[in-house]
Amino acid sequence: MSQKEITIYDIAEKLAISAATVSRALQNHPAVNAKTKKRIVDLANELGYQSNKFASNLRKQKTHTIGVIVPRLNSAFMSTVLSGIEKVANNAGYNLIISQSFETHDKEAQNAQTMFNNRVDALVISLAYDTKDYKHLNSFIKKKIPIIFFDRVADKIDATKVLIDNFKAGYQATEHLIQQGCKEILHITGNLSRNVYNDRFEGYKKALEDNGIKYDQKLLICNDLSEKAIEDCLKNDVLKRTKLPDGLFITSDPSAAYALTILKEAGVKVPQDMAIIGFNNDLISRVCEPAISTINYPGNQMGETIARILINHLNGESDINYMNTVILKTDLIVRNSSLKKK
Amino acid sequence: MSQKEITIYDIAEKLAISAATVSRALQNHPAVNAKTKKRIVDLANELGYQSNKFASNLRKQKTHTIGVIVPRLNSAFMSTVLSGIEKVANNAGYNLIISQSFETHDKEAQNAQTMFNNRVDALVISLAYDTKDYKHLNSFIKKKIPIIFFDRVADKIDATKVLIDNFKAGYQATEHLIQQGCKEILHITGNLSRNVYNDRFEGYKKALEDNGIKYDQKLLICNDLSEKAIEDCLKNDVLKRTKLPDGLFITSDPSAAYALTILKEAGVKVPQDMAIIGFNNDLISRVCEPAISTINYPGNQMGETIARILINHLNGESDINYMNTVILKTDLIVRNSSLKKK
DNA sequence: TTGTAGGCGTTATCAC
DNA sequence: GTGATAACGCCTACAA
Numbered sequence: 001m002s003q004k005e006i007t008i009y010d011i012a013e014k015l016a017i018s019a020a021t022v023s024r025a026l027q028n029h030p031a032v033n034a035k036t037k038k039r040i041v042d043l044a045n046e047l048g049y050q051s052n053k054f055a056s057n058l059r060k061q062k063t064h065t066i067g068v069i070v071p072r073l074n075s076a077f078m079s080t081v082l083s084g085i086e087k088v089a090n091n092a093g094y095n096l097i098i099s100q101s102f103e104t105h106d107k108e109a110q111n112a113q114t115m116f117n118n119r120v121d122a123l124v125i126s127l128a129y130d131t132k133d134y135k136h137l138n139s140f141i142k143k144k145i146p147i148i149f150f151d152r153v154a155d156k157i158d159a160t161k162v163l164i165d166n167f168k169a170g171y172q173a174t175e176h177l178i179q180q181g182c183k184e185i186l187h188i189t190g191n192l193s194r195n196v197y198n199d200r201f202e203g204y205k206k207a208l209e210d211n212g213i214k215y216d217q218k219l220l221i222c223n224d225l226s227e228k229a230i231e232d233c234l235k236n237d238v239l240k241r242t243k244l245p246d247g248l249f250i251t252s253d254p255s256a257a258y259a260l261t262i263l264k265e266a267g268v269k270v271p272q273d274m275a276i277i278g279f280n281n282d283l284i285s286r287v288c289e290p291a292i293s294t295i296n297y298p299g300n301q302m303g304e305t306i307a308r309i310l311i312n313h314l315n316g317e318s319d320i321n322y323m324n325t326v327i328l329k330t331d332l333i334v335r336n337s338s339l340k341k342k
Numbered sequence: 343m344s345q346k347e348i349t350i351y352d353i354a355e356k357l358a359i360s361a362a363t364v365s366r367a368l369q370n371h372p373a374v375n376a377k378t379k380k381r382i383v384d385l386a387n388e389l390g391y392q393s394n395k396f397a398s399n400l401r402k403q404k405t406h407t408i409g410v411i412v413p414r415l416n417s418a419f420m421s422t423v424l425s426g427i428e429k430v431a432n433n434a435g436y437n438l439i440i441s442q443s444f445e446t447h448d449k450e451a452q453n454a455q456t457m458f459n460n461r462v463d464a465l466v467i468s469l470a471y472d473t474k475d476y477k478h479l480n481s482f483i484k485k486k487i488p489i490i491f492f493d494r495v496a497d498k499i500d501a502t503k504v505l506i507d508n509f510k511a512g513y514q515a516t517e518h519l520i521q522q523g524c525k526e527i528l529h530i531t532g533n534l535s536r537n538v539y540n541d542r543f544e545g546y547k548k549a550l551e552d553n554g555i556k557y558d559q560k561l562l563i564c565n566d567l568s569e570k571a572i573e574d575c576l577k578n579d580v581l582k583r584t585k586l587p588d589g590l591f592i593t594s595d596p597s598a599a600y601a602l603t604i605l606k607e608a609g610v611k612v613p614q615d616m617a618i619i620g621f622n623n624d625l626i627s628r629v630c631e632p633a634i635s636t637i638n639y640p641g642n643q644m645g646e647t648i649a650r651i652l653i654n655h656l657n658g659e660s661d662i663n664y665m666n667t668v669i670l671k672t673d674l675i676v677r678n679s680s681l682k683k684k
Numbered sequence: 685t686t687g688t689a690g691g692c693g694t695t696a697t698c699a700c
Numbered sequence: 701g702t703g704a705t706a707a708c709g710c711c712t713a714c715a716a
Contacts, residue, residue: 007709018687023711033685048481053460054405055709058396058692065439073425074642076418083415086442095456097407098440100428114437118395139390227625257629264631283569287599289606289631300416349693360703365695375701397693400708 006049015039026051057119065095066310067115068124071103071152076254076282077299078126081150084303085124092311094121101128103224109136116140122310127152129191129224146313146320148306152194162306162326166196169295170203172332173249173277176293178211180275180340182247185213186238188221188230188259189251197222200251200279219245225255234262244268247275247338253282256292260337275338290336302328348391357381368393399461407437408652409457411467413445413494418596418624419641420468423492426645427466434653436463443470445566451478458482464652469494471533471566488655488662490648494536504648504668508538511637512545514674515591515619518635520553522617522682524589527555528580530563530572530601531593539564542593542621561587567597576604586610589617589680595624598634602679617680632678640670 008022015022017036024032025040026049043049057063066089070078086096097118101108108128115123116139123140125147134157140147146160153161177185187204190197205215221237223229230250238245250256256278260270268274270290278285278294285292305326313320350364357364359378366374367382368391385391399405408431412420428438439460443450450470457465458481465482467489476499482489488502495503519527529546532539547557563579565571572592580587592598598620602612610616612632620627620636627634647668655662 005709008711009709019709020688020711021686023709024686027711031685036685048484050455050459050481052400052709054396054400055692056711058394058400058694059709059711061692063396073428074418074421076416076421079416079418079421082440083442086415086440087444090441090453095439095460096441097437098424098428099432099438100425102429111432113392117392118437139392142390254625258625261629261633283596283600284626284629287603287626287630291603347693350695351693361693362695362704363702365693366702369695373701378701394693397708398695400692400710401694401696403708 005052006047007052008049011040011043011047011049015043061119063119063121064093065097065118065120066122066124066307067112067118067120068096068098069101069108069111069115070098070126071101071128073098073100076284077252077280077297080299081126081303081306084300084305085307086303088304088307089311092307092315094307094311094314101131103129105131105136112136112140116145120145121314122146122148124148124150124306124310126150127154127194129194132193146310148310148320150302150306152196155195158324160309160320160324160326162302162309162328163195164297164302164328164330166199167203167206169279169297169330169332170200170249171207172203173200173279173293173295174204174207175211176332176334177247177249177275177277177338178207178213180247180271180338182275182340183213184216184219184243184245185247185249186219186221186245186274187249188223188225188233188255190222190225192222197251204249225250225252227255227258230255230258231262234259234266239263239266239268245274247277249277251279253278253280253285253292253294256294256337257284257288260288260292271336271338271340275340277338281333285335288337293335293338294333296331296333298328298330347394348389349394350391352389353382353385353391357385403461405461405463406435407439407460407462408649409454409460409462409465410438410440411443411450411453411457411465412440413443413468413470415440415442418626419594419622419639422641423468423645423648426642426647427649428645430646430649431653434649434657436649436653436656443473445471447473447478454478454482458487462487463656464488464490466490466492466648466652468492469496469536471536474535488652490652490662492644492648494538497537500666502651502662502666502668504644504651504670505537506639506644506670506672508541509545509548511621511639511672511674512542512591513549514545515542515621515635515637516546516549517553518674518676519589519591519617519619519680520549520555522589522613522680524617524682525555526558526561526585526587527589527591528561528563528587529591530565530567530575530597532564532567534564539593546591567592567594569597569600572597572600573604576601576608581605581608581610587616589619591619593621595620595622595627595634595636598636598679599626599630602630602634613678613680613682617682619680623675627677630679635677635680636675638673638675640672644670
């Protein structure tokens, strides 16, 4: 199938020198005569020589590859994070192997295994919905391959985490709705066994409590935040209630936008009947009518931060083990969907 | 840094057999005694043995890795395609190395080089805005490494392409606006040197022509479709014109949504004053008010198709060289943003 | 400044 | 069924 590869030996032979010198020249090793080097580099270009990473990696025990496992590739937030990671990593000469867990532990474990076999220099991971134990990461820990968790992190594991203050964000969002006069705030969110959703929920509860509102379990809906789930819980549950909530804190912008559409269809006025606040500050929140209030979540910056920490560590410029948790800043963004008072 | 690796030799030694047998057992080679195999597999698990892909790849000259180069990671469309590719590829035991060209030829070439050095088994690529020559892909062609272009394809190169009928889609979109009574249809789109935008533009022109409307160059705006560009061209140009166009065909949904927001802000009534149609059928087009008409572009299916073609080829089940172009089906989706007549 | 030689971990070929 | 052995292409002590 493939043509004969051109190797450093071919170059060495044609130039009647040793492969070692060729290898050195191609790596810009200082101890090599400038002229010899030029001859080597020129010939390499002429022959279209391409270094074989496998041989090199095999030899050097380093791959310049970072593995990334995410629940799903196709969300605005995730692709922003990935874009940030890729940018920094690529500039530093690192490659990215990306795979999706599709929100299941098994696929996540399987992907981790593959990453491990591929000897990634580091692993970046945002956990699946149903991941509860972290055995599948043990091989990395044993071999001291750095792991960075982001967004959906593992509480019980002692590793570097990059995330936002979900409690605070949840608190802020809820508090804002309360300040706008909401008394019964519906909270639609994801699986509470994941830190992101749990912390936001705790923030929600605390904000209620601090404002003298009793938490009502009927106002909590957990699902996978898919369009189907949103449609289902609104049409078959919320909209059928005798008393409609007057506020909605829903933890993703696409879901918020979709919920808004359904509510409007059903004749609910936003924000008058129900004030809405989302999460993430995706473009989608800005183009709805009314525009949706949200929490700004800097995905791109998160990605860049992750990559930078990793690369500094891999280059030995800093030690990841001293950096336990990085919290990125979020902001409350108020738009018309939640402005009952003007 | 890393602990000692466990190799097939370690296993062989402990079991007092040869490494060759261990290797065979671990690959399910038929010619190995069931009992020996069990002993080997058990010990391998116990020791936490992990096959070293580099050594294996080096030896087998095959990497089970597919390189993917896209203009940008962070678009709804792109992440859907990637998600599709990843799903199929991963199930078939292939890994994905993904990188972004950030719409520049240079980065694209550099990424292609890296992919090549990593000896990817195949390359999947959607071209950058300013890529005009394809020298950077020559090494792949020479070595007969399959390349699949998708979405933004190269006309001049003889390779497999997966795309939609952009001409037809552009025609349909425009025709629809005309049928709704539009006479002056603004077309906001990307760089016309890219097939996707050029073909849609040609479709647009042809639809005008077929309906007796003269093409007016003032109604064509090309930019990078970023929020900034959209805002700029609308506020500083279109909205200042003495006569506003009565239709808008804009070739991406996020841009359409953003344009809609700006137009509404400026007091333009949609669809009465201006009918709008976008492209892609992203969620964003559905949650706007009015919901935006668009062309359904099956990104996920495109991704899966790409991966499937590639994998069939790599497995020798079919030959990619006989498959030149795959055109996926698109549909016109009519929503309120373009419905002048009811 | 350059060359020699050994090994990174796996797999394929050949014997037995 | 199993074992020796020779690559795969590169890198790096060490020697010259």
